Amino acid sequence: MLDLADELNRWAERGRDFAVATVVGVGGSAPRPPGAALAVDGRGTAIGSVSGGCVEAAVYDLCAQALQDGKTVREHFGYSAEDAFAVGLTCGGTLEVLVTPVRADAPGRQVFAAALSAAARGEAAALARVARGPAELLGRALLIHPDGSYGGGLGGPPELDRTAVGESRALLDAGRTGTFQVSASGSRCETGAEAGAGELTLFVESSVPPPRMIVFGAIDFAAALVRTAKFLGYHVTVCDARPVFATRARFPEADDIVVDWPHRYLQRTATDARTVLCVLTHDAKFDVPLLETALRLPVAFVGAMGSRRTHEDRNDKLREAGLTESELSRLHSPIGLDLGARTPEETALSIAAEIVAARQGGTGLPLTGSRTPIHRAADGRAAGGPGAPAVA
Known part of the structure; x- marks a missing residue:
């Protein structure tokens, strides 16, 4: 979402309703990294991209539906060799997309508006959202500042927000976007583990001043x-x-x-x-x-x-x-x-x-004839490959 901050901030300031689809997880040779976003406003205007074209039409429809019903949804897109006409990624990778409506009647609109405003001004801030968990918590958000102050809430006990703030600040300090797991009670889960019963996956977008x-x-x-x-x-x-x-x-x-x-x-x-x-x-x-x-x-x-x-x-x-x-x-x-x-x-x-x-972490060698990964994770490893940062 924050990669579209300039335009989305203008939409928010003008009172427009919109929905944002954000890549919250990737696997294999996915074309866009976590944090890439596509947004659609109430007039049908679309900005951004989540896949470079492969699944844009389907994601656009998800955004339009979210604008109508106000529901946050998570959708998986992959590659199906059995169905040549299925919506999927021709590169063979997978995407997990979180679609969030930002409507005037949405309780979290102020948090999203504040995050977009901070990012548009070039200020350091992190937006943490529930990307996997109970339906009633999906999309709940916190805006975290470098000094540890925050706004919004994840809908759980205070300890949940405090744990989320601490983990999100670590990502913000490194200028990284990523995920981590936490229990609904607020205790930190094992790094890189898949979220289990009673656990939440939080997706954190970091906005930092340009290098x-x-x-x-x-x-x-x-x-x-x-x-x-x-x-x-x-x-x-x-x-x-x-x-x-x-x-x-x-x-x-x-x-x-x-x-x-x-x-x-x-x-x-x-x-x-x-x-x-x-x-x-x-x-x-x-x-x-x-x-x-x-x-x-x-x-x-x-x-x-x-x-x-x-x-x-x-x-x-x-x-x-x-x-x-x-x-x-x-x-x-x-x-x-x-x-x-x-x-x-x-x-x-x-x-x-x-x-x-x-x-x-690139080699500088031609991709033609090489076996080096085309898409790399934030730490220079192959996206979704061994040792890559966990993205649920």
Whole structure:
């Protein structure tokens, strides 16, 4: 639901009734991850997608029905080789979809409206819903904030809400969407276990501010990378010590432009485990002090541009500065995948591709002829495969 927050928030503010179908579980080669959503309003307008087209018509009908009767339902979609005309996924995967009506007379509308409003403003919040359990509790929701305050309720004893808040905050802190099981009385169930009698499956969507990408070096390649990073949803900062190059005219798409020595700016700015650092200066007087700081930060990705000779010289200087081999192993250099890139735009694509592969656990190899999974879970494992996060 929260992946459609901008438009759904406008619908809610205008008082529109709507229903949202949210993917709450996947198996095999499913085309969309948990959290993907399709919404339908009272006028029949549809936004979003849960499957890339395979089951959209059937899900649309479920939303229309939910708008009429006000009932939350859970539906399973899979692949049936016996019936070629059955509604299902041609890729062979499975989807579990929770369809929730958000009508003016729905008791949980305020919770959903508040969650959509927070997500649309870019605030951190988690929406926890009962995705499996007694019919009277299905779809009940909590809105959880990072400080532990919350709104709404799951319809059980207070301990149920408190347990749900604690588990949901852990997912929110990690910026993850996922599920967990809890007993109706509020005790936590075994991780990854299928919900049994008297147990509830809670689905948690986390909305967090966009991850940061900091691009060091105000060059043409940086301008192309900024455009690509914005397309991928990053909050992008460009930093360069030279004011003549670090200008709004050269980087109109950047969220922030900073004129400062790169290492000095990195030492004073906020970073986290989702932050990506791209060093495009390939000038030792900037690179070495910058990377000395960057490679000791718990960020998601550190990459640096330069030839292989530049890379070796830079590594020697970083060793002299005291960096360990373990710290140096975190450096992606020369930055980018081997795409045969020539232009700034092609180079930006190769850099972005390596960042996606590094963050999602991809190999960077062609899918043609390989046996690597096409769809991966949030931790980089095959979606629905061994060791993947539990999605009921």
